[in-house]
Amino acid sequence: MATRPVPASRAAYATFRPVPTRWMDGDVYGHVNNVVHYAMFDTAVNGWLMDRGLLDPRTSAGIGLVVETGCRYTGEIVFPDRVDVGVKVTHIGRSSVRYDLGLFRNDDDRTSAEGFFVHVYVDARTRRPVPLSQEMRDTLDTLRAPD
Amino acid sequence: MATRPVPASRAAYATFRPVPTRWMDGDVYGHVNNVVHYAMFDTAVNGWLMDRGLLDPRTSAGIGLVVETGCRYTGEIVFPDRVDVGVKVTHIGRSSVRYDLGLFRNDDDRTSAEGFFVHVYVDARTRRPVPLSQEMRDTLDTLRAPD
């Protein structure tokens, strides 16, 4: 394995969403299974969009389909840890948005995992890409990484 | 605990659906978590309905909402077990259907868990109960317990 980058601190993220662990997140090894980290990413991104009125999955004309995700795991998370999911936007394209995410256990200031998540916006019916609205772009801009 | 009933055999069920375990189904105790059993029930019932053309969740005017479920656990299931979900219909009401289900590990002839699952059919838009169609009733009748 190559040398690992230093885990990011909370200061690197623009907003946070608490996603407590669940008992069944744990696997045979007694820690939160690697799959669950993506459920936390998904929840933080879509939760933020819904809280800001940018997404209503039952009615929105445009919906964000996930086209790529990834995660590097640097520490264990264990039930009943609370996880704060740090979120920032690192790229806004014509129809796409890339989020970078970090998972913080309890009061840790260093990530236990870091990942990314790319949405492409499509028409809910035809599933063809649609451009992001200006309102969407402006709101996403508020999630840029802090300086 | 009271005396336990004898686990049912495969002969008690009308049809079966294989639902292999997944790695993440396992919990800290090294066995399939109690929640997963319900995901197997859900998959067997809805899968059977879809295979027979009785349900298309994206387009059906009537959809089955779950109003009650239950499960008794009598043995462990462990990844990578294959599970065969036994299904039978035990009650057909005006708008509702009750299924009894049994989970069989690999080639076992006795259940590791037994449960039930009650659907009430509602209008997909208004979520008000609707009567079962005659076609639905007739097809559900084929899932009655074998004699």
Add this chain to the structure above:
Amino acid sequence: MATRPVPASRAAYATFRPVPTRWMDGDVYGHVNNVVHYAMFDTAVNGWLMDRGLLDPRTSAGIGLVVETGCRYTGEIVFPDRVDVGVKVTHIGRSSVRYDLGLFRNDDDRTSAEGFFVHVYVDARTRRPVPLSQEMRDTLDTLRAPD
């Protein structure tokens, strides 16, 4: 369907644990899938036990295996709802404990679902039932239903 009992209020439960919904809890019908309710029950019971030092799943000599669960669903839960899981103990046997649970959406005072959950304590190694300790019984007694 028979007449439904009135959903319980928060006053009927002894303690609460917040379990926020996750994006992937939603199913094709746009609401939290019936299986997820059990993940919330499981989390509330085991989380309470761990918070009180009654369970460490990696080291405890006695562990609680789930022998029976059930749930009645009376209302929809939708992401990003927060759910408060109400918990009370309704039976303490020689080796077993029964919990009754209620799921409250956001600030609702009436349940959207009610269920139960029965643990039997077993030796972690042999998986044979073991009696509950007096400390365990005393602490569980604090979860009896409020008068």
Add this chain to the structure above:
Amino acid sequence: MATRPVPASRAAYATFRPVPTRWMDGDVYGHVNNVVHYAMFDTAVNGWLMDRGLLDPRTSAGIGLVVETGCRYTGEIVFPDRVDVGVKVTHIGRSSVRYDLGLFRNDDDRTSAEGFFVHVYVDARTRRPVPLSQEMRDTLDTLRAPD
């Protein structure tokens, strides 16, 4: 978005594991949620290791911890699709193994998603990296990509 690579065919993978979809894998958009793809990867890799006697999660002295995963999504998967998970080994290090994976819907010969999965072997107790055994390396070599 940059030009997309052509989805891989089955011929690019060394072995396959069927992982049928489950009802609850579907999300609000009516397709299998992006998180579930990782549960399929996890199941295929660990299932293969267990089938070959290379892993017993309850007893093995060395266990594979996941240090990095990723996935690109190119097509929808919908319940009740069967998914065949194609697996190949693309790197074997001193303590680590990288698997590339592809998800094939039903009888499709082109992937609906492609990903990777990196295990680092550690001592189950200390969680410090341990070298792969020669038996392990030899067996993993049989999962190299077909020519």
